[in-house]
Amino acid sequence: MSNMIPFLPLMLGALAALFLRGWARNIIMLAAPIVGALNLMGFEHGVFWAMEFMGYSLELVKVDKLSLMFGYLFHLAALIAVIYALHVKDTVQHVAGLAYASSAVGAVFAGDLLTLFVFWELLALTSVFLIWARRTDRAYASGLRYLIIQVLSGVLLLAGLLIFAKVNNSLLFSHIGLDHDGIAQIGAWLIFAAFGIKSAFPFVHNWLTDSYPESTPSGTIFLASFTTKVAVYAFARAFAGEEILVWIGVTMACFPIFFAVIENDLRRVLAYSLINQIGFMIVGIGIGTSLALNGAVAHAFNDVIFKGLLMMTMGAVLHMTGKINGSELGGLYKSMPKTTILCIVGAASISAFPLFSGFVSKSMIMAAAVKEGYDYVWLLLLFAAAGVFHHAGIKIPYFAFFAHDSGIRTTEPPKNMLIAMTIAAIACVVLGSFPAQTVYALLPWEHDYQPYDVTHVLTQLQLLFFSALAFVWLNQRNLYPPELPSTNLDVDWFYRKLAPNIVKKVACKTYGAYEKLENTVVISIKHMLQSSYDEESGKPKGYFAKLWPIETMVVWVAGLLAAYLMLYYIIGLL
Amino acid sequence: MADQHEPRDFFDKPENIEKMLKVFYVICGLLVVADFIVHRHIYHDWENIPAFYAIYGFVGCSLLVFVAKWMRTFLMRKEDYYDE
Numbered sequence: 043m044s045n046m047i048p049f050l051p052l053m054l055g056a057l058a059a060l061f062l063r064g065w066a067r068n069i070i071m072l073a074a075p076i077v078g079a080l081n082l083m084g085f086e087h088g089v090f091w092a093m094e095f096m097g098y099s100l101e102l103v104k105v106d107k108l109s110l111m112f113g114y115l116f117h118l119a120a121l122i123a124v125i126y127a128l129h130v131k132d133t134v135q136h137v138a139g140l141a142y143a144s145s146a147v148g149a150v151f152a153g154d155l156l157t158l159f160v161f162w163e164l165l166a167l168t169s170v171f172l173i174w175a176r177r178t179d180r181a182y183a184s185g186l187r188y189l190i191i192q193v194l195s196g197v198l199l200l201a202g203l204l205i206f207a208k209v210n211n212s213l214l215f216s217h218i219g220l221d222h223d224g225i226a227q228i229g230a231w232l233i234f235a236a237f238g239i240k241s242a243f244p245f246v247h248n249w250l251t252d253s254y255p256e257s258t259p260s261g262t263i264f265l266a267s268f269t270t271k272v273a274v275y276a277f278a279r280a281f282a283g284e285e286i287l288v289w290i291g292v293t294m295a296c297f298p299i300f301f302a303v304i305e306n307d308l309r310r311v312l313a314y315s316l317i318n319q320i321g322f323m324i325v326g327i328g329i330g331t332s333l334a335l336n337g338a339v340a341h342a343f344n345d346v347i348f349k350g351l352l353m354m355t356m357g358a359v360l361h362m363t364g365k366i367n368g369s370e371l372g373g374l375y376k377s378m379p380k381t382t383i384l385c386i387v388g389a390a391s392i393s394a395f396p397l398f399s400g401f402v403s404k405s406m407i408m409a410a411a412v413k414e415g416y417d418y419v420w421l422l423l424l425f426a427a428a429g430v431f432h433h434a435g436i437k438i439p440y441f442a443f444f445a446h447d448s449g450i451r452t453t454e455p456p457k458n459m460l461i462a463m464t465i466a467a468i469a470c471v472v473l474g475s476f477p478a479q480t481v482y483a484l485l486p487w488e489h490d491y492q493p494y495d496v497t498h499v500l501t502q503l504q505l506l507f508f509s510a511l512a513f514v515w516l517n518q519r520n521l522y523p524p525e526l527p528s529t530n531l532d533v534d535w536f537y538r539k540l541a542p543n544i545v546k547k548v549a550c551k552t553y554g555a556y557e558k559l560e561n562t563v564v565i566s567i568k569h570m571l572q573s574s575y576d577e578e579s580g581k582p583k584g585y586f587a588k589l590w591p592i593e594t595m596v597v598w599v600a601g602l603l604a605a606y607l608m609l610y611y612i613i614g615l616l
Numbered sequence: 617m618a619d620q621h622e623p624r625d626f627f628d629k630p631e632n633i634e635k636m637l638k639v640f641y642v643i644c645g646l647l648v649v650a651d652f653i654v655h656r657h658i659y660h661d662w663e664n665i666p667a668f669y670a671i672y673g674f675v676g677c678s679l680l681v682f683v684a685k686w687m688r689t690f691l692m693r694k695e696d697y698y699d700e
Contacts, residue, residue, distance in 0.1 A: 180699070299680060300680065300683060300684045300687055301684075301687075303680060303681060303684035304684045304685070304687060304688050304691070304692070306695075375625075375627065376625050409659075412659045412660055413659075417660065420660070421662070424669075424672060424676075425672075425676045425680075428672070428673045428676045428677050428680075429676070429677065429680050431677075432677045432680060432681075444627060447628075495657070496654055496656065497656040497657040500647070500650060500651070500654055500656055501656065501663075501668075501669040502669075503647055504647045504648070504651065504667065504669035504670040504673065505669040505670070505672065505673040506673065507640075507643060507644050507647055507670070507673070508644065508647075508669070508670040508671070508672075508673035508674040508677075509673040509674070509676070509677040510640070511640075511641075511644050511673075511674055512673070512674045512675075512676075512677035512678045512681070513677065514637065514640070515678075516678065516681055521681070521682075521685075522681060523681065523684065523685045523688065526692070527695045528688075528692045528693065528694070528695055529692075529693045529694065529695055529696075529697040529698060530687075530688075530691045530692055530693070531690075531691045531692075531693060532691075538698050539697075539698070
């Protein structure tokens with residue numbers, strides 16, 4: 043077999059980036075994803091690099107249509123992100139970015155749970171450097187929280203896989219499901235929770251909205267592409283058709299859009315909309331029919347490109363102006379017209395306008411929901427789809443590039459950034475206009491879905507235009523909430539404010555109680571000393587502590603001797 | 617700050633915005649009219665309501681914004697809330 047192990051080209055690229063500088067590094071970094079993708083083309087379906095480990099068989103690489111689709115996607119995403127980051131002179135980001143992409147590739151080709159676990163943890167360890175690379179106090183603290191939560195996910199996965207190894211006597215990674223007996227049930231739920239944390243389930247979603255916006259402009263592009271998509275892949279393989287995922291997914295699709303509307307940091311708005319898009323995918327996986335599963339993975343594919351594009355345009359704004367809050371931006375279309383247009387392409391794609399990529403994948407999930415009788419889920423997804431257009435499709439471009447003129451005058455971002463964004467924008471249009479030749483050709487399950495018919499196009503346009511009409515109406519009536527410098531409380535309040543406060547209070551109380559005890563002891567000792575020592579005369583108080591004259595002692599000794607003599611005499615008499 | 621003598625751009629002129637909005641309103645109107653002309657497939661009973669998607673989009677988004685605004689009353693804190 044002449045092929046390299048799939049994650050190797052990117053990993054070698056990361057290693058080379060560690061030692062090379064300048065143009066040599068740039069060439070290697072660009073070549074790594076291309077070589078990696080070409081390498082994948084040489085693979086046929088099957089298991090490669092199988093080995094034995096402590097009696098368990100491991101499959102380092104297992105190739106099928108599902109893993110290949112994500113494999114190609116990750117190489118494309120890595121290439122775009124590398125181009126976007128070429129101007130950056132920071133070895134940490136380049137090495138971490140490529141190593142992170144390589145871990146994602148390793149994870150989707152893992153044929154057993156142990157290999158999956160290794161790459162699962164590598165994802166966390168490599169990506170945290172992209173957050174720390176911002177080199178601010180905020181980014182450092184955020185990165186620590188990120189790392190703790192990601193490693194927790196890995197620990198849950200490890201616990202789950204150990205239980206499965208014990209029960210099934212096998213580590214192979216295939217469909218797991220939630221229906222087991224005895225201890226295997228616990229194992230299944232542990233693995234479910236591990237995947238759930240990484241795909242930002244409700245209540246454990248804040249690692250994403252907390253850390254991604256704190257990363258560097260180019261670091262966020264890498265971050266937004268891999269971790270959550272690996273989790274979506276893992277769910278598709280292990281928990282397809284579990285109904286609970288439908289309900290979790292629809293919650294994820296709906297609640298973040300409310301936060302996105304009132305969030306000021308535009309990259310955090312995109313982080314919330316990332317959760318919303320993953321919600322669509324999770325619903326698709328939960329429905330579990332081939333149409334729904336195809337929709338889920340197709341949407342994951344498209345989402346990496348259009349969310350990457352939106353993140354890149356906002357990264358360009360941050361890079362050029364140093365600002366990312368909606369309240370401080372506006373009117374940038376004058377100095378960044380190209381970036382503006384690219385952002386609008388991304389916005390149209392995430393909003394699922396016909397001919398743009400979101401349309402061809404989101405409609406598959408919606409169609410599957412209606413077909414399987416999930417009426418309310420379908421209705422809520424429709425609401426979420428309208429909401430996406432509202433906050434990501436309109437709000438992002440509007441507040442950054444239009445709205446009131448902030449007075450900021452800058453220039454277009456560096457060429458490499460523009461090229462990366464253009465590639466992503468072209469991909470969005472090509473994927474949306476020619477799905478059958480592109481994304482549909484990669485789909486793992488059998489299907490005959492046709493997104494472009496009069497009904498779909500008309501209803502989608504109605505939904506989007508009247509969502510926009512609502513925005514126009516609210517804006518003209520001054521009912522639209524203005525962008526305000528603010529922080530919005532979310533679940534992270536529990537571990538960033540409440541828990542530290544409780545710990546602080548308990549610590550204060552404990553220390554206070556200890557101090558009090560110490561004081562009382564000291565006081566009581568002093569008190570005892572005082573009551574037994576007369577300061578004025580400088581003598582101790584009390585009968586036995588008195589100073590006695592020597593004569594008294596002599597009298598006592600004489601008395602004692604006399605008593606002894608008497609005793610001896612009396613005993614002699616008897 | 618913006619230069620006073622800078623030539624005014626397309627979106628700086630209110631009349632241009634007026635024009636764009638008019639075109640937008642016409643498209644919205646046409647989309648509703650199309651609903652009555654074009655025969656669209658009905659996958660679900662609710663879709664029988666005339667202009668269902670238009671109404672749903674408008675009402676849904678308005679609701680979204682009103683609820684989000686209301687959420688600000690108890691979720692919004694100062695920008696450096698977590699830094700203190």
